[in-house]
Amino acid sequence: MSETIVFGLCAAVVAGLGLYGAIVNPQPLRKILAFNLLGSGVFLFFGVVARRGAAAGFPGDPIPQALVITGVVVAFSATALALALLLRYFDATGSASLRDGAASNAGPESTDA
Amino acid sequence: MTIVPALDLFVAGVVLIVAVWTVVARDSSSAVVGFVAYGLLLALVWVRLGAPDVALTEAAIGSGLTGALLIGAAARLRAGESSTSAEHLGGVGRTLVAALATIVAAAIAVALLSLPDPAPSLAPEAAANAGATGLGNPITNVLMAFRAMDTMLEKFVLVIALVGVWSLAPDGAWGGRPRSYHRADPEGALVFLARVLPPLGVVLGIYVLWVSADHPGGAFQGATILAAMWLVVLMAGLGDVPEVGRQQLRLMLVAGPVVFLIVGLGGLLLGGAFLSYPQDWAKPVILAIEFAMILTVAATLALLVAGPPERSAEP
Numbered sequence: 170m171s172e173t174i175v176f177g178l179c180a181a182v183v184a185g186l187g188l189y190g191a192i193v194n195p196q197p198l199r200k201i202l203a204f205n206l207l208g209s210g211v212f213l214f215f216g217v218v219a220r221r222g223a224a225a226g227f228p229g230d231p232i233p234q235a236l237v238i239t240g241v242v243v244a245f246s247a248t249a250l251a252l253a254l255l256l257r258y259f260d261a262t263g264s265a266s267l268r269d270g271a272a273s274n275a276g277p278e279s280t281d282a
Numbered sequence: 283m284t285i286v287p288a289l290d291l292f293v294a295g296v297v298l299i300v301a302v303w304t305v306v307a308r309d310s311s312s313a314v315v316g317f318v319a320y321g322l323l324l325a326l327v328w329v330r331l332g333a334p335d336v337a338l339t340e341a342a343i344g345s346g347l348t349g350a351l352l353i354g355a356a357a358r359l360r361a362g363e364s365s366t367s368a369e370h371l372g373g374v375g376r377t378l379v380a381a382l383a384t385i386v387a388a389a390i391a392v393a394l395l396s397l398p399d400p401a402p403s404l405a406p407e408a409a410a411n412a413g414a415t416g417l418g419n420p421i422t423n424v425l426m427a428f429r430a431m432d433t434m435l436e437k438f439v440l441v442i443a444l445v446g447v448w449s450l451a452p453d454g455a456w457g458g459r460p461r462s463y464h465r466a467d468p469e470g471a472l473v474f475l476a477r478v479l480p481p482l483g484v485v486l487g488i489y490v491l492w493v494s495a496d497h498p499g500g501a502f503q504g505a506t507i508l509a510a511m512w513l514v515v516l517m518a519g520l521g522d523v524p525e526v527g528r529q530q531l532r533l534m535l536v537a538g539p540v541v542f543l544i545v546g547l548g549g550l551l552l553g554g555a556f557l558s559y560p561q562d563w564a565k566p567v568i569l570a571i572e573f574a575m576i577l578t579v580a581a582t583l584a585l586l587v588a589g590p591p592e593r594s595a596e597p
Contacts, residue, residue, distance in 0.1 A: 172290045172330050177394040179294040179327070183301050185387025190305035192379045193371055198310050198359055202317055202352065206301055209324060209344065212336075214390060220331045222403030225410075228332025230403045231420035235429060238339045238421070239436045242502055245343050246443035249586040252355045253447040257590065260452075265359045 177217040184210030197255050197267055201248060208244050212237045290330060297323045310359065314352040321345025334498035335421040338490075342506035343583075350513065351587050416565040418496035425500065426568045430557045434546065437539040437575065440582045444535065448526055451591040457527030458595040460588040463517045476518030483511035491576050495565070501572045505579035512584045523588050525595050531581070538578030542571055 187207025191200050215233050222230030259265050300323060304316040321344045328337035371379065408420050408428065415427045425433050451458070466472045491504035515521045524531050545567060549558035559567050 171287050174395075175287075175290045175294050176327055176331060178391055179297055181387045181390035181394065182298055184390055185383040186298075186301050186305050188386055189379055189383035192382075193376060194305070195370055196310060196359075198352070198355060199305075199313060202310075202313055203305055205317065205344075205348065206304060206320070209321075209340075210390075213324070213327065214394065216328060216331045216333055216336060217394065218397070218401070219333065221397065221401035222405055223332060224403045224405040225408070227405045227409065227420055230401075230405045231408050231424050232404045232429070234333045234336050235421050235424035236432065237333075237336050238425065238500070238502060239432050241336075241339050241344050242436055243439050245348055245583075246440050246586065248348055249351055250443045250446045252351055253450050253590055256355060256358060257450040259359055 173217045173220050176213060180210045180213035180217060182210075183207075183213065186210075195267075196265060197258075198252075198265070201251050201255070205244065205248060208240075212240055215240075293323065293326055293330070297327060310356045311353070314349065314356045317352065318345050318349035321349065335419075335494075335500055335503075338498060338500070338503040339506075342503050342510075346510065347506060347583055347587060354587075354589075414561070414564065415559070415568065417568065419494055419498065421498075422494050422500060422568075426571065427559065427564065430542075430546075434539065434542045434557070437542060437578065440579065440586075441535060441539060444582050444586055447586060447590050449590075451526075455591040455594050457525060458591040459525050459593045460523045460585070460590065461592040462522065463519060466518045472514075473518045473520065476514045476520050479514055480511040483507055483514075487511070487576070487580070491572055494572075495569070501575045502579060505576045506583060508576065508580035509583040509587070512580070513587055516584075516588065523585075526585070526591050527595055534577055534581050535585075536578070538571075538575040541574035545571055 184207055187203045187205070187210055190203030191207060194200055194203060215237050216229070219229040219231075219233035219237075222233070224230070255265070297320065300316050300320040304313050304320055307313040307316055321340055325337040325341040325345070328334070328340055405420075408424060411428070412418070412420065412423055415423055417423050417426070466476075487504040487507035489504075490499040490507060491501050492499075494500040494504070512521075516523055545559070546557040549560075550556045552558075552560060
């Protein structure tokens with residue numbers, strides 16, 4: 170069962186990397202990307218737990234695996250919504266920065282909000 | 283005998299290198315490309331963890347569709363990228379965050395190494411009750427029968443996310459069409475692929491749903507392939523995104539959740555529990571839900587990638 174250790178530690182590092190990236194990177198797009206990385210580390214951890222529960226002739230416990238499939242689809246919906254918000258913000262302000270005051274050079278569209 | 287553990291270490295190493303690249307790459311487009319590669323490599327890891335269904339989902343949705351969304355967003359945001367480069371954290375802040383991330387990663391690693399042995403598992407129960415539905419794939423059993431409530435709620439999440447995206451439309455484009463893609467060269471490879479691929483892709487998508495009764499596959503994975511085929515046609519300019527206010531489109535978007543809900547309430551009336559399937563009809567009922575779902579999910583996923591309406595509805 171060495172693959173559960175190898176990929177489990179891999180999941181831990183990926184989750185840590187995602188957390189680091191989500192805080193350190195200033196661009197919102199990079200934060201969304203890092204947040205997805207963090208999530209996939211958690212999914213991978215779930216997969217390792219499922220693999221450890223292999224029994225009854227199945228290569229892994231099917232319940233956590235099915236939950237990960239649901240989780241991946243929900244993560245995609247959340248990413249799509251986050252990116253749509255970001256692009257709308259960018260169109261309205263002409264800036265992709267979240268810093269206060271960075272949106273002061275508002276574009277013409279910001280008046281119809 | 284040592285080749286497999288060595289391969290595991292190699293794959294884990296490559297996954298980590300690509301993950302680091304995704305975080306530290308200088309410009310967003312490179313980071314997005316790194317993320318797509320990361321998702322595809324992760325699919326290999328899922329196969330090694332004995333989860334081919336999850337591997338298909340990761341490759342199709344986690345890497346493919348999310349990648350398409352992210353590349354589109356990165357291209358549009360390129361103009362605003364330079365203005366944010368001065369906002370990086372200082373050295374002290376970075377060190378603190380790195381320490382925090384290391385602690386979190388270490389905590390997860392410790393939790394992993396101290397998991398109980400033998401691991402608790404619901405696999406025996408899943409195997410014992412597999413006969414009740416007549417499906418051979420344990421994952422489909424869990425998704426469509428044992429934990430069908432999760433799957434139904436996830437359908438609602440998809441539709442609600444789409445409502446959220448659409449509500450970001452500017453006032454003038456309310457109920458109109460999402461932004462169009464650049465006109466592709468009519469003699470180019472994209473247009474050629476958009477004519478050749480969809481017939482094969484549609485068959486493949488339905489096949490992936492059909493075999494999921496007994497083999498790896500499923501409604502989401504099949505729906506993602508159908509959505510990808512539609513997106514190829516849209517990107518090649520061979521078709522236009524429909525107006526989001528259209529009645530037929532909206533009916534299609536709610537068909538999956540509504541069928542699921544009707545079956546659920548029917549179970550409440552006939553069998554005494556929400557989402558309980560009639561004993562001898564479980565498989566046909568599940569297939570009916572899945573076929574209603576694949577249309578809805580395919581349309582929802584493609585429209586999530588297409589984004590909010592930006593062109594006004596024609597009178």
